[in-house]
Amino acid sequence: MVGNNIDPGFDPTVLEGVVGGPAGHIPVMLNEVLSTLQPASNKLIVDGTFGAGGYSRAILEKGANVLAIDRDPNAQSTGMKFLQKYDEKFQFHIGEFGQMDVICKQAGYDTVDGVVLDIGVSSMQIDEAERGFSFQKDGPLDMRMGQSGLSASDVVNGADGKDLTRIIGILGEERHAGRVSRAIVARRDKKPITRTLELAQLVENTLGRKFSDRIHPATRTFQALRIFVNRELEQLANGLFAAERILKASGRLVVVTFHSLEDRIVKRFFADRCGHKGGSRHLPQLEALQPCFRQERSGPLKAGLEEAELNPRARSAKLRWAIRTDAGARDVDLSLFGAEVSLSLSGRI
Numbered sequence: 001m002v003g004n005n006i007d008p009g010f011d012p013t014v015l016e017g018v019v020g021g022p023a024g025h026i027p028v029m030l031n032e033v034l035s036t037l038q039p040a041s042n043k044l045i046v047d048g049t050f051g052a053g054g055y056s057r058a059i060l061e062k063g064a065n066v067l068a069i070d071r072d073p074n075a076q077s078t079g080m081k082f083l084q085k086y087d088e089k090f091q092f093h094i095g096e097f098g099q100m101d102v103i104c105k106q107a108g109y110d111t112v113d114g115v116v117l118d119i120g121v122s123s124m125q126i127d128e129a130e131r132g133f134s135f136q137k138d139g140p141l142d143m144r145m146g147q148s149g150l151s152a153s154d155v156v157n158g159a160d161g162k163d164l165t166r167i168i169g170i171l172g173e174e175r176h177a178g179r180v181s182r183a184i185v186a187r188r189d190k191k192p193i194t195r196t197l198e199l200a201q202l203v204e205n206t207l208g209r210k211f212s213d214r215i216h217p218a219t220r221t222f223q224a225l226r227i228f229v230n231r232e233l234e235q236l237a238n239g240l241f242a243a244e245r246i247l248k249a250s251g252r253l254v255v256v257t258f259h260s261l262e263d264r265i266v267k268r269f270f271a272d273r274c275g276h277k278g279g280s281r282h283l284p285q286l287e288a289l290q291p292c293f294r295q296e297r298s299g300p301l302k303a304g305l306e307e308a309e310l311n312p313r314a315r316s317a318k319l320r321w322a323i324r325t326d327a328g329a330r331d332v333d334l335s336l337f338g339a340e341v342s343l344s345l346s347g348r349i
């Protein structure tokens with residue numbers, strides 16, 4: 001995908017020493033992240049999605065301090081290695097970026113200079129069959145980044161059929177969600193569905209697969225379950241609100257997303273927070289608000305051709321960023337976004 005980048009040429013040297021982590025996660029749009037986030041000595045940056053530490057390492061190498069967060073306990077071992085190398089310039093916290101302001105305050109910081117979020121799963125999570133994210137490797141139907149709470153198997157075997165249709169239709173943008181959900185219900189009535197390949201095969205048998213299909217027929221169903229199980233859209237929305245509360249004036253918020261549901265949330269958030277109107281569309285506007293962010297460009301940056309060739313994950317990436325003003329943080333308002341952000345089950349599992 002050709003992007004309108006600040007730095008049009010992809011500089012592969014930026015990856016030196018950062019392609020790493022247990023399964024070789026390549027950080028996406030790292031050049032653009034660095035040029036928009038502007039890490040420098042004496043700045044404190046929150047990396048809300050530490051993963052294999054690709055962004056954190058590059059930010060630390062620019063001389064900034066990093067407070068890293070990841071909800072996945074497996075990220076801790078990489079975090080420990082960073083602690084050994086970067087000492088007091090680096091901190092690692094297991095937690096959710098939707099709580100980043102609370103985490104920062106508990107660590108003694110009232111404000112920070114920058115926040116970066118790289119939304120979604122890491123290559124390590126996908127590559128490890130036991131985590132249950134992949135429809136190409138057999139593993140338990142799990143998909144929990146944080147390794148607690150409802151698993152994908154709980155949802156597939158316990159949710160009401162109508163809820164499954166909504167989840168797969170809305171979060172997977174699957175046109176045939178009803179057919180997939182009916183097939184799931186018919187199968188689970190005989191025996192619970194517990195393995196990733198079992199579900200992938202069931203979806204493929206239900207929807208069929210043409211030679212010309214670009215993606216596996218189970219892609220959308222797996223995406224939907226992953227987003228639902230990890231409350232990813234709600235986390236993203238709360239992460240943006242939390243960043244607004246913790247960023248100092250002139251601080252920078254940089255967000256990389258990988259599909260339209262996520263990008264729309266970031267776009268709507270910035271449109272609201274950069275404007276004077278603000279607030280819920282459902283409430284009367286009482287007074288003009290001061291914008292709490294400003295954008296130097298409204299459209300997203302995309303990965304350049306060279307990076308997209310090197311890293312397939314980069315092909316769908318979009319980066320949006322904005323600069324915090326000195327206006328006070330506004331109230332949390334999930335009505336800025338579509339109903340998909342707070343999609344929930346109609347009953348208990």
Ligand SMILES: C[S@@+](CC[C@H](N)C(=O)[O-])C[C@H]1O[C@@H](n2cnc3c(N)ncnc32)[C@H](O)[C@@H]1O
Pocket residue numbers: 021025026027028048049050051052053054055056069070071072075095096097098118119120121122123145235236
């Ligand atoms: C795409 S990877 C980040 C890769 C990282 N930028 C790098 O260069 O290595 C996303 C990471 O964010 C974590 N994550 C996803 N949602 C999260 C959330 N709400 N709070 C904290 N961590 C989250 C995942 O566990 C995963 O490790």
